[in-house]
Amino acid sequence: MVTVDSAALGQVLDSVDLRVGIARRVALAAGGVLPLPSGAATLVYIADGSVSGHPPLTTGCRLDVDRTAQIVAVDDRPLSANLVRGDAFLTLGRAPIALEAGSATDLVVVDLEFSDSASMLAAVLPDPITVMSFDALEPAAAALAGSMGPTDPPSYPVRQGDPVICRIMAQTVLLSVIRAWAANGCAPAGWPSVSKDPFLDRVVEAIHEQPGREWTVERLASVGAMSRSVFAERFRSAIGRSPADYVTEVRIDAAKRMLSAGRSVSETSRELGYASDEGFSRAFRRRTGMTPSAWRASELTAVPA
CATH class of the missing domain: 1.10.10.60 (Homeodomain-like)
Known part of the structure; x- marks a missing residue:
């Protein structure tokens, strides 16, 4: 397992800054498709149901999580073709991806826009990042993710400062996804290196x-x-x-x-x-x-x- 120095990981997380983090709820019927275009960073949390990717989401790092013993291990087997309730998925938009629902599915989709200096960090992250059992690895962040996105009709009126709070919530979940991926052995050897120098x-x-x-x-x-x-x-x-x-x-x-x-x-x-x-x-x-x-x-x- 590749380990990441905690101080280095802390510096990476501290450097991530968003201009925009807008969450929306997407309900898909079985067979429904959500296209994620290239050129846009998007964070997806599967609140309920399951999705598969086109192209298939079978590359990356698989984590086996023993929820009872709270033991996490990196698994060499390929990723499951499906992401299910409690999993998280981050694409930086280097290539278009479509998510297809295998059953009635509820997704929290967060549209991200990085600040200028943080965009360089995005360039050194793999794309996509898939974190299976995110709700077990980061339960507080998963609970936050599950509550994001407006309801229809809205359950509360728009208030002053809402964009700031929404961005902070999105950044918290994003940082937790990166931490879950990096701190549990999924990061490649030598990561993080912003410049590879x-x-x-x-x-x-x-x-x-x-x-x-x-x-x-x-x-x-x-x-x-x-x-x-x-x-x-x-x-x-x-x-x-x-x-x-x-x-x-x-x-x-x-x-x-x-x-x-x-x-x-x-x-x-x-x-x-x-x-x-x-x-x-x-x-x-x-x-x-x-x-x-x-x-x-x-x-x-x-x-x-």
Whole structure:
């Protein structure tokens, strides 16, 4: 069994950030099909019934769970062709998948949109991730997943802040799916490696730990034990953007979390290393199309779709 260092797994989970996490309930009659298109990340929890995949969901890691003894073991046999009540399924949208119900089935489907910096993490996760017996591995998260999605008709009125709460709920279930997959021996050897380069991983980790530090290319190169020119080239090749652009992405994602938690624009600006509120506002607007104050207001007053 491949084991994942708990500190490394914690850092991975901490780096996952969603822009959007909207849950919906989907009821399928026997033989009904739910298409999941490419280009969209989707989390599915089987609340009742069973589904099979087209193409078949037979690749990945099978876990045998002894619910009584709470013992989990990795099984070398192929995955069952069907996912049943209590299983979870995550696709990052690299290829289209269709789920077909084997009987009357109730699904919780969560449409996900990752933040800019978290999208790189999604690129190193396998697709799809299947977690059988998710309800036994992560009972609290499974109970949360089972309660997500609006009822028809809605059982309660829309309230201020609902989009924020929905996103937090979706992120909690998503993190639990990744943890169940990784912590129980399904992760491949060497995972997690964001860049597949241990020296660059050290740099990425430092940026996430201290987004407000004055990160020059020279300072980042020293963290990665490289010369400035070698570092800049390797970073852009592995990460797909310049070091400065990546630092800005991480800062703006951190700013969104701070603003949604009630921090002021000035406090957020200072903590993230900006010389002035005006400079922070310009950087935030370039990335989001909104000022920090307007973004915060929209997050708290938007109505979920």
